[in-house]
Amino acid sequence: MAQISLTFPDGNARDYDAGVTPAAVAESISKSLGKKAISATVDGQHWDLAWPIAADASIAIHTMQDEEQANELVRHDLAHIMARAVQEIWPDTKVTIGPVIENGWYYDFDRAEPFTPEDLGVIEKKMKEIINKRDPVRTEVWDRDVAIKYYEDRNEPYKVELINSIPGDEPLRMYWHGDWQDLCRGPHLQHTGQVPGDAFKLMSIAGAYWRGDSSRAMLQRIYGVAFTGKEKLRAHLNMLEEAAKRDHRKLGREMDLFHMQEEAPGQVFWHPNGWTIYTQLQDYMRRKQQMGDYVEVNTPQVVNRHLWEKSGHWEKYQENMFIVEVDEDNAREKAINALKPMNCPCHVEIFKHGLKSYRDLPMRMAEFGSCARYEPSGALHGIMRVRGFAQDDGHIFAEEFQIESECAIFIKFLTDIYQDLGFDSFKVKFSDRPDTRAGSDEVWDKAEDALLYATRAAGIEPEMNPGEGAFYGPKLEFVLTDAIGRDWQCGTFQVDFVLPERLDATYIGRDGAKHRPVMLHRATLGSFERFIGILIEEHAGKLPFWLAPRQVVVASITSEADHYVSDVVDALKAAGVRAEADMRNEKINYKVREHSVGKVPVILAVGGREVEDQTVSVRRLGEKQTSVQSLADVVDALRIEATPPDLR
RNA sequence: GCUGCUGUAGCUCAGAGGUAGAGCACUCCCUUGGUAAGGGAGAGGUCGAGAGUUCAAUUCUCUCCAGCAGCACCA
Numbered sequence A: 001m002a003q004i005s006l007t008f009p010d011g012n013a014r015d016y017d018a019g020v021t022p023a024a025v026a027e028s029i030s031k032s033l034g035k036k037a038i039s040a041t042v043d044g045q046h047w048d049l050a051w052p053i054a055a056d057a058s059i060a061i062h063t064m065q066d067e068e069q070a071n072e073l074v075r076h077d078l079a080h081i082m083a084r085a086v087q088e089i090w091p092d093t094k095v096t097i098g099p100v101i102e103n104g105w106y107y108d109f110d111r112a113e114p115f116t117p118e119d120l121g122v123i124e125k126k127m128k129e130i131i132n133k134r135d136p137v138r139t140e141v142w143d144r145d146v147a148i149k150y151y152e153d154r155n156e157p158y159k160v161e162l163i164n165s166i167p168g169d170e171p172l173r174m175y176w177h178g179d180w181q182d183l184c185r186g187p188h189l190q191h192t193g194q195v196p197g198d199a200f201k202l203m204s205i206a207g208a209y210w211r212g213d214s215s216r217a218m219l220q221r222i223y224g225v226a227f228t229g230k231e232k233l234r235a236h237l238n239m240l241e242e243a244a245k246r247d248h249r250k251l252g253r254e255m256d257l258f259h260m261q262e263e264a265p266g267q268v269f270w271h272p273n274g275w276t277i278y279t280q281l282q283d284y285m286r287r288k289q290q291m292g293d294y295v296e297v298n299t300p301q302v303v304n305r306h307l308w309e310k311s312g313h314w315e316k317y318q319e320n321m322f323i324v325e326v327d328e329d330n331a332r333e334k335a336i337n338a339l340k341p342m343n344c345p346c347h348v349e350i351f352k353h354g355l356k357s358y359r360d361l362p363m364r365m366a367e368f369g370s371c372a373r374y375e376p377s378g379a380l381h382g383i384m385r386v387r388g389f390a391q392d393d394g395h396i397f398a399e400e401f402q403i404e405s406e407c408a409i410f411i412k413f414l415t416d417i418y419q420d421l422g423f424d425s426f427k428v429k430f431s432d433r434p435d436t437r438a439g440s441d442e443v444w445d446k447a448e449d450a451l452l453y454a455t456r457a458a459g460i461e462p463e464m465n466p467g468e469g470a471f472y473g474p475k476l477e478f479v480l481t482d483a484i485g486r487d488w489q490c491g492t493f494q495v496d497f498v499l500p501e502r503l504d505a506t507y508i509g510r511d512g513a514k515h516r517p518v519m520l521h522r523a524t525l526g527s528f529e530r531f532i533g534i535l536i537e538e539h540a541g542k543l544p545f546w547l548a549p550r551q552v553v554v555a556s557i558t559s560e561a562d563h564y565v566s567d568v569v570d571a572l573k574a575a576g577v578r579a580e581a582d583m584r585n586e587k588i589n590y591k592v593r594e595h596s597v598g599k600v601p602v603i604l605a606v607g608g609r610e611v612e613d614q615t616v617s618v619r620r621l622g623e624k625q626t627s628v629q630s631l632a633d634v635v636d637a638l639r640i641e642a643t644p645p646d647l648r
Numbered sequence B: 001g002c003u004g005c006u007g008u009a010g011c012u013c014a015g016a017g018g019u020a021g022a023g024c025a026c027u028c029c030c031u032u033g034g035u036a037a038g039g040g041a042g043a044g045g046u047c048g049a050g051a052g053u054u055c056a057a058u059u060c061u062c063u064c065c066a067g068c069a070g071c072a073c074c075a
Helices: A022-029 A031-036 A067-089 A117-133 A144-153 A157-165 A230-245 A248-254 A272-291 A305-311 A344-352 A400-420 A441-457 A498-502 A528-538 A559-574 A588-597 A608-613 A631-641
Strands: A003-007 A013-017 A039-042 A045-047 A057-062 A104-110 A137-142 A172-177 A180-183 A200-209 A218-226 A302-304 A323-326 A335-339 A363-372 A388-398 A427-431 A463-465 A475-481 A487-496 A518-527 A552-556 A579-582 A602-606 A615-620 A626-630
Touching (some): A013 A022, A022 A039, A039 A067, A067 A180, A067 A200, A104 A200, A200 A230, A272 A400, A272 A518, A302 A305, A305 A344, A344 A363, A388 A400, A400 A441, A400 A475, A400 A487, A400 A518, A441 A487, A498 A518, A518 A528, A559 A579, A559 A602, A608 A615, A608 A626, A615 A631
Parallel strands (some): A552 A579
Antiparallel strands (some): A003 A013, A039 A045, A039 A057, A137 A172, A172 A180, A302 A335, A615 A626
C-alpha cells in the first residue's frame, strides 16, 4: 500500500498507509490521545476522525480542549440529535436543515402541529436519552439515486430538493446517529455520548421560510445553544440575562426617555429626558457637519407623487410609502402625495436651483431629514426600526474623480464621531447590486468599482454583502451591534449615478458644457432613533456625561440645607450643567437609590456640614465611595465634563 | 407581511364563567433621616378593541389592533 506523510503542528512528520484515518493516527501517537481525540484539521479542513486521508497533508488532532472545533462538533451533533428526538416523538415531522450558528444551532422542521414551549422540555429530555445511549456515529457515502430514492420512500421532500440542488458530481455523505440518519457534510463526533448532556439548552421556537424564500413554506425552527461544559452554558445564559437589562426599550422606560403607543406604531413619543439626548446629539452633529464643510438644508414632508415617479421611488418603493390623498376643494382630480421616505430627491431639487459650476463641487448638502416609511409590521423593533425617524442625511454632489477622496474624507469623519460616542470598532459591509434596481449594468460596474476602490484606499477591507445594495447604487454600511449582538446598519455611504440622471441634475464643467454630477448619499449616525437606541444599549444607560439627560441631582439630607441646594443647582446651571434639586422629604438613602436607578451620573448630597463648609458630597454612578469637595472645584470639574467632546 | 407567543393599575405581575388583587410608583400625614427602598393612610382599572356563545364573559370562541422572538424585508 502506498505511503503518505503527515506533518504535525510541531513540524514532525510521520509516514502512514494511504487512507489512514485521523482516529488511527491519534491512536498511533498515544493510547490516551486515541481516546480523547474528537476530530482533526487536515490541510486546514475540519476532518472527521473516520474520514480516510489519501495524500500527504498537514494534520492536527483535536480534543475537547480545542474550543472552536469542539463547539462545532457538539453543536452539529446536537442538531442531529434534536432532529432524531423530534422524529422519534412526532414521526410525521419532516426534516430539512440544521446548521451550526454562533453559540449553538437550529433545525427547521415541517410539522402540521406547532411546537409549544412545553415541547422543548420534552425534546430536551429525549435528547438526553439519546446522548446516554452512546450510539455510534457512522458515515457513509451514497450515490445520488440511492439517496433520492431513500428520501422519497420516507416522504422527506425537502431532503430530495436539497440533493437535487447539490452540484452533480459531489459525493453525498450520510451520517448515522444510531438508527437515525441525515444527509450531512460532517464532520461529527464518534458517538452521541461524547456530547455533554448538561451543556445545552433549547431556547426558542420561531417560524422560518424554507430556503429563506418568503414565497415558500413556513417551517418551524427550534434554536438551541450548546457549549463544551455546563459552566460555559451557565455563563452564556447569564450573559443573556445581563444583556436583557440593557435593552433600550426597558431602559427607555426606566430612564423616562420615550414611549410608543398603539395609535402610532413605529413612532416615538420623546419625553424630556430622551429629547435632551436627541438634541445634544443633533447639536453635536450640526457642529461636526459645519466643520466638515456641509451646508444644511431642510425640505418638505409631503411631496406630490410626480417627484417620486421621476425619482423612481413610486415604482420601486411605493409599498413602503405613506400615501396621502388630498381632495382639494372637491377638485376633479385628487392630489396624491407621499410622506417623504428619503430626502435624496428633494436635495437634488435644491441642487438644481441655479446653475452649478464644477467650482461648486463637491457640494456637501446635509439635512436632519424626517422620513416616514411604512415598514412591515414584523420589522418594527423599539426605536431601532421605526416608521418615523430623522436621518442625519447628506448628499455630496461631486465629479466622478472626487468619489475616492470624498469616501476617504467621510470614513475619517464617521470614525471620529463614532469614537467620540464610545464606539472604537464597528463592522463595514460592502453591498453590491440587488436584483431590483435602476440603471444599466455599465453604470453599476462603474459605481461598484469606484466605491470599492475608494474604501480600500481608505484602508478598510469591507465584508462583502452581495446583492444588498440600494436600488440606485452600491453602498457601504457601517454596522453597530445591540446588547445581544444583533447587527444594525447605522452609517452608510452610497454611490449613485442614477438619481442625478433621472432628475436631470447638471453642472457646468471646465469645458463650458453640462455634465452629470455623481451623487454620494451618506449618513453618519443613520437615524437619530436607531443610533440613540444603540447608544443606550452600548452604555447600558450610563451615557457619557455630556449626553446624559439628567447630569446632576443635588439632594438635601435635611431640610435645613434646602436653601444651599438651590444655590448649588444655580451654580451648576450657570456652568452649563443640567442640574436639578431633590428637596423631597425623603431619606438620603432613598434619594441615592432612586437617582442611581435613574442612571444619573452624579449625585451631590448636602447636609448641615456642607452648608457650613460650602462643600458638596460627590457620589458617582456605580461607585460606593463619596468624596467631599469644595463647591467651586466641583462646578469647575463638571463644567468641563459637560462640554461636548468637539468643544473641549 | 409570515409562524408562534403575549396583552389585567404608570411599572412588574397574580387571578377566576358570577363585573378584580399584590409589590413598587403616585397623593396626604408622621418622620429631619449622612449615601441603593423609614412608617401609616388614600386614590387609581370599560381586564387591548369589536362581535359571538351563555341567565351571566375580563375569563370560552372568532375577527381586528398592538407588542415580543425568529424569518422575510430594510430602497
